[in-house]
Amino acid sequence: MAKFEIILRNDKVKQYNSMALFIVILNIGLFILTAFYSTDQFIRNVALAVAVLSAVSLAAGWWLARKGKAVNASLKYLPLIIITIGWAMIGNWWAAVLCAVLTFLFATSQRQLQLGVDKGEVIYPSFPQRTIRWNELNNIVLKDGLLTIDFKNNKILQSEIIESSAGLNEQEFNDFCREQLK
Missing domain, CATH: 1.20.1440 (de novo design (two linked rop proteins))
Incomplete structure (x- = not known):
């Protein structure tokens, strides 16, 4: 989960x-x-x-x-x-x-694009669904409604989040991601 x-x-x-x-x-x-x-x-x-x-x-x-x-x-x-x-x-x-x-x-x-982040991996909602391991990433940051995923191969993905998920605590999310990237 x-x-x-x-x-x-x-x-x-x-x-x-x-x-x-x-x-x-x-x-x-x-x-x-x-x-x-x-x-x-x-x-x-x-x-x-x-x-x-x-x-x-x-x-x-x-x-x-x-x-x-x-x-x-x-x-x-x-x-x-x-x-x-x-x-x-x-x-x-x-x-x-x-x-x-x-x-x-x-x-x-038409499906809802739902990104999942946990201790083992990041599940990106592409087609087909992409599983990204933490060791493939330089950084992942959520700031002002914009999610940025920075890969070690210099590729960057950016996506806006919708308002319904804006209740997410950005600081808590960023701290969690920083901890996984260590």
Whole structure:
């Protein structure tokens, strides 16, 4: 169990949400084109149903967000999941696999970035999660809401912490880290 857990700010969430929105709208357009140009009735029906369901789930998530309600994580991923299933149902496997990978990456980008610090190691919330031993570090400092990790190989990582973890005693954290670095 980590002695200190610090939640880092994820500044790229808006960018990831915009990319996901673009991917969903692009796929809705592709499903509409597929519905109009396909000669197979089953493919036409599935493509139209997927386009409508994706658009409705996207609109529902947008509407809830505009009303200030917390959007459930499953509703956030629902359009991407519907699109993935739609591509698989019409037999376009490469598109289904690509959408499944994008859904996984989107879900990974939305997670909370939580740094764990204890006597044995520092757990950095990268993807995949990185374990940093104390003997790899020159210094680790938390000052004025900014966490700085200085590696012995001259690499430096800096991240802002979010306000909810601001109740952390910076002096106690810095003293603990200094003790581990001895």
